[in-house]
Amino acid sequence: MGNSSDDARRRESWLRFRDHRNQALAVEHGWLTLTSLQWLPAEPAPLDQITGLWSAYGPASAGGHATLTAEADDGLYFMETGEPAVGTFTATLGNEESLLWVRRGSIAVELAARGDRYAIRTRDNASPVHADFEAVPVFDYNPDLVVAGRFDAYDEPRTLPIATSNPDVPGAISAVGTVSFELDGTRHTLVAEPERLGALSLNFHDATNGETTAGWRSVATRRPGPDGTVLIDFNRATNFPSAFTDFGTCPMPVDGNVIAARWKPVNAGRADFQAEWWRRRPSCGRIVGWDRRRTTSAPSPTT
Numbered sequence: 001m002g003n004s005s006d007d008a009r010r011r012e013s014w015l016r017f018r019d020h021r022n023q024a025l026a027v028e029h030g031w032l033t034l035t036s037l038q039w040l041p042a043e044p045a046p047l048d049q050i051t052g053l054w055s056a057y058g059p060a061s062a063g064g065h066a067t068l069t070a071e072a073d074d075g076l077y078f079m080e081t082g083e084p085a086v087g088t089f090t091a092t093l094g095n096e097e098s099l100l101w102v103r104r105g106s107i108a109v110e111l112a113a114r115g116d117r118y119a120i121r122t123r124d125n126a127s128p129v130h131a132d133f134e135a136v137p138v139f140d141y142n143p144d145l146v147v148a149g150r151f152d153a154y155d156e157p158r159t160l161p162i163a164t165s166n167p168d169v170p171g172a173i174s175a176v177g178t179v180s181f182e183l184d185g186t187r188h189t190l191v192a193e194p195e196r197l198g199a200l201s202l203n204f205h206d207a208t209n210g211e212t213t214a215g216w217r218s219v220a221t222r223r224p225g226p227d228g229t230v231l232i233d234f235n236r237a238t239n240f241p242s243a244f245t246d247f248g249t250c251p252m253p254v255d256g257n258v259i260a261a262r263w264k265p266v267n268a269g270r271a272d273f274q275a276e277w278w279r280r281r282p283s284c285g286r287i288v289g290w291d292r293r294r295t296t297s298a299p300s301p302t303t
Contacts, residue, residue, distance in 0.1 A: 007143040014141050014235050021238065022135045029100065029108040029123040032130040037166070037247040040118045044069055049122045050109055052076055052085075052102075056118035065092045066111055066118040068102065076102045093118070114249045115169040121247055129244065136239075145234040149181030151192065151200065151224040160191070165215075165242035165250045173254060176200070179221070181232055183259065191254045198223035200230065203253040207260065214243035216253050 025032055038047050040056035044067065047054050051074035058064025069088045070076045076085040079100045091099060093113040101111045106125040111118065124130075157174045164171040173193050179202060180189045192200040203218045219237040224230040242248035 010143065010146060010233065010235075011141045014233070017236060018136075018138060025136070025244075026130075026133055028125050030130070031241040031244055031248075032133050033108075033123040033125055033127045034121055034241075034245040034247040035107075035124045035127050036120075036122045037249075038120050038122075039168075040066055040120065047120065049124070050076075050107060050120070051104060054120065059116040060093055060095045060097075060113035060118065061116050063092065064118065065090045070102075075104050077104070079103050079108060112249075114166070117168075141235050145183075147181045147183055147232050147234070149179045149221075149230045149232050151177055151179050151228045151230045153177035153228075157194075160254050162254050163252045165240070165248050165252065169249045171249075171251050173251060175254065179230060179232070183234075186260055188259050190257045190259075195220055200224065202232070203251065203257055205253055205258045214239045216240070 024030070036049055040047075040054050042055060042057070044053035044055045046052070052068050052070040054066070054068055056064060056066045067088065067090050068076075068085065070085045072084065072086050074085075077083065078085055079102060085102050091101060091111055093099060093111065095113050095116050098110050098112045100108050100123075101120075102109050108123045110121040110123055112121060113119075154175065154177045157176050159172050160175050162171045162173055173191075175191045176194045177192050178189050179192050179200065180187065182188070190202045190204055192202055195201050200221045200223075201218055202221070203216060205216050206213070209215050217237045217239055219232060219234055221230050221232055240248065240250035242250040
């Protein structure tokens with residue numbers, strides 16, 4: 001879409017976008033460092049990969065809390081202050097909130113409330129997925145994947161149920177309308193979620209999932225124009241963190257958010273390499289898919 005000057009400008013912007021994404025993935029204690037997700041028991045007990053005794057009382061939505069009991073020999077320190085965590089401590093989160101609570105060596109412990117239950121996720125900077133990461137492989141920029149669409153807003157936002165990458169964690173989204181567009185000669189309509197400053201997020205499945213891309217991806221748009229027009233650049237489709245790790249709780253697309261078109265660019269270029277990457281992915285983290293800045297393996301993976 002557009003002329004050669006527009007295409008060149010968009011490609012340069014995409015290259016910067018891709019570089020920023022790779023930098024974001026490489027940060028310490030980021031998504032590539034996840035090594036476990038463990039639900040907290042009702043009674044204090046040890047957990048894998050970290051010292052101390054951990055427990056939770058009650059659901060997060062009802063004021064429940066998590067408890068950590070640690071001794072000096074456990075070697076735990078609070079992330080925020082660096083002070084030793086010696087004694088018994090509690091923390092309260094709202095559902096879907098997280099807190100980088102304590103650390104030990106290269107491991108940081110994220111306390112999380114998911115599905116109204118408390119859990120911890122260990123984030124280890126020494127994880128092979130993090131240590132070996134250089135960049136997410138991507139297909140070349142394709143100007144044909146920049147399409148014009150139309151946003152039709154709902155009268156009021158709608159709460160819709162969804163699944164997540166963890167079968168134990170139910171989810172829901174706030175949908176603000178639909179975006180319709182044509183791709184590969186086929187008309188599609190996707191439910192849209194709100195982003196900052198009026199922008200939109202489109203989470204979707206397509207025919208390449210599980211072959212040359214991750215299980216699902218997302219693409220963000222800018223704020224629609226007054227007449228509802230919106231530009232969608234699928235070169236910027238990205239992976240959720242669950243594309244890199246088995247320990248994510250990422251939202252899946254709402255039912256019906258499927259793009260039936262089988263984009264030729266996804267099945268060309270580095271597609272074979274990406275498919276091989278998917279087959280060889282480490283169990284602790286997947287890097288696959290056409291990330292265009294959001295999944296792993298083709299459009300770069302994302303958080």
